[in-house]
Amino acid sequence: MYARMISVLFYMFFTCVIFNPQVSGVTLYIYVLIPFLDPGFLRFVGSTFRKWSTPLGIAVLVSLMGSPSVAVRVLSIAACVGYLLYTSERGLDCLHQWMTINVLFALVQFVLFYVDYDLSIQLGPNNLSKMLWGDYATDSNTNFYEIFYFSRVAGFSREAGFFSSLLVASFVADVVRGTASRKMILMYCIGLFISFSKSSFVFLIFAALYPMRKRIRTVHPLVVLIAFIACLTLVAVYLARFNFFYSDTFGHRLGGYAFMFDARLEDIVGGINAHDLIANYRYLPYVHLIERDIQGAGVTFAGLPANVAEMGLFSALILFGVIAFTASDGFVILLFLLLTATVSVTTVTSFVPLAYLICYWPRFAAYSAKRRAAERPPPRLWPYGAASRGISRQNMPQTE
Structure with a gap:
């Protein structure tokens, strides 16, 4: 019961990102800390440490070498991914329930957009976050406006685009895990319709790639990563x-790839921040x-160039290499790259850990099945097992 309660709290803060506060411009993701309240998760971490x-x-x-803040984010993502794997294995996963709550609340926002526009804005992420945290409200944007004659809404996410990304990542994670x-x-589908944004097209790309998943899986993840970078x-x-x-x-989404050819070598190797980028390359x-x-x-x-700019070329390349060599196969790393194309791969917000979950799930599922088989007690000899169940010897079948 206690482990289930911890899981409910984790998935609430995980899917409802505006429930997390912000201090001095840095969002404090409460769901990063919640897993460590579960002793079962700590035992899970200890038992899988070698892997x-x-x-x-x-x-x-390598993150510390490039940027200490990136190292903190890498550890935060690792904690989230580990807990996602743990709850999936132990049957404590509450993702479906909280995504349903998010979509239902987004439906309320969608209906109110036409019935009472002012009230729909009051129920938008910006006002809700300020109502919860006041001056410590996390940055959000109530960007409710019509696309193709229909409004788009954000649920409990920062804004409609992030909600759409969360929906796509959750859906793909369900398909990959078979849940x-x-x-x-x-x-x-309802959620994607009422939160339509450019991130929603990943759903269509996934649908197009899914029939080819077996062929793409045979390609090494590093080759997929290089091909993805080359194409973009x-x-x-x-x-x-x-x-x-x-x-x-x-x-914003593709400019970083072009910038790699226009920037000075020292800015690529050492990295560059947002202020210097504007000052020197405006x-x-x-x-x-x-x-x-x-x-x-x-x-x-956005995307992979964001890590190069923040960490420097060599640190970022090593980080990309770690992801490529630990990914399960070529198909899941392609999904990972598509899901994180609009943000940095070290972003802690909810849909990025889900992208890592997708990236590692096939390998983890195989490892989990093997580990469970090893933990299962060996089969007992039949007569001993029969006697332990209270079957008398005269009722046991006689052998010749």
């Missing part, structure tokens, strides 16, 4: 010639295009 300690140690070490049901698929780099360099057609959306049309986004978010770019 994950080396790659995690390397990731933390998807027809009711939950319908629930996810080619697209970004081409679009940068046209200033991303003056779309700050595409500029003359680049696409940097000027996304200047407001950079200042508002306090980060440089």
